[in-house]
Amino acid sequence: MLALAGGCVAAAAFAQTGSDPFQLSGRAEQGGLLLGTAPEGTVRLTLDGKPVPLAPGGRFLIGFDRDQGTSTVLQAERASGAPLRQTIAVSPRSWRIENINVARTPGGVPSEAYRIHRAGELKRIEAARAVNSSSEGWRQRFVWPATGRISGLFGSQRVYRGEPAAYHSGVDVAPGSGAPVVAPADGVVVLAGPPAFSLEGNLVIIDHGMGLNSAFLHLATNTVREGQAVRQGQLIGTVGATGRATGPHLHWSMKWIDARLDPQALAGPMTPVR
Structure with missing residues (x-):
């Protein structure tokens, strides 16, 4: 089963009623993920009108972005009968917001050569995250890819005199340079360097199936190749400080389709990597 209870997640588990057409479990909250089963006979599933992948037996995942609104509508279209809908209340999260009473320091204007280079990098990352493998890793209880001090929280954000910077899109773990990173x-590995990326450094992305994927940034080394199937706990690289990083750490980010998720909510309490 998928582990959806996490260290800093305070929202209650999803409350199911007898009249709900879907079987759902997990935490319906910003940055969270629900595991569900669609009604019998479902041929198409949507969340706010956008398609949701369906596995055999009607199993599915739905994820909620960090900035998801307070409700969303899940709808099943069936081979016979009227569509079935369920409105899901999404709990807001309290993010770590740091208000700084100085103006935001503007970065240098990137050169045209860098803009072209970065556009190519982003296109490659986007293509990798759009890959839909047949992996069933999404069914498993997730483990931490590395263990150590958590140095950055998902969703945290700095605000410079009212001007918000981009929020932190993953969780940072600082176990020390060269520490192992596991799946x-x-x-299925859908992206693996070289070459290193300008911001992410040595980057590995793994698709877990059903629109769910993980990215591992700033690696010193990676031990996998694109197209390779990996098993839970398998070594995929080592912690480093490549790309734009102030020190050695692992940045682990997760997405379900377009929604950015909180990895800490999926992995739960941290236990040592074997």
Whole structure:
């Protein structure tokens, strides 16, 4: 089963009623993920009108972005009968917001050569995250890819005199340079360097199936190749400080389709990597 209870997540588990057409479990909150089963006969599933992948037996995942609103509508279209809908209340989260009473320091104007280079990097990352493998890692209980001090929280954000900077899109773990990084669940490697990326450094992305994927940034080394199937706990690289990083750490980010998720909510309490 998928582990959806996490260290800093305070929202209650999803409350199911007898009249709900879907079987759902997990935490319906910003940055969270629900595991569900669609009604029998469902041929198409949507969340706020956008398609949701369906596995055999009607199993599915739905994830909620960091900035998801307070409600969303899940709808099943069936081979016969009227569509079935369920409105899901999404709990807000309290993010770590740091208000700084100085103006935001503008970065230098990037050169045209860098803009072209970065556009190519982003296109490659976007293509990798759009890959839909047949992996069933999404069914597993996720584990931490590395263990150590948590140095950055998902969703945290700095505000410079009222001007918000981009929020932190993953969780940072600082176990020390060269520490092992393992796959948190089964999957298929959909991106692996070289070359290193300008911001992310040595980057590995693993697709866990059903629109769910993990990215591992700033690696010193990686031990996998694109197209390779990996098992939960398998070594995929080592912690480093490549790309734009102030020190050695692992930045682990997760997405379900377009929604950015909180990895800490999926992995739960941290236990040592074997």
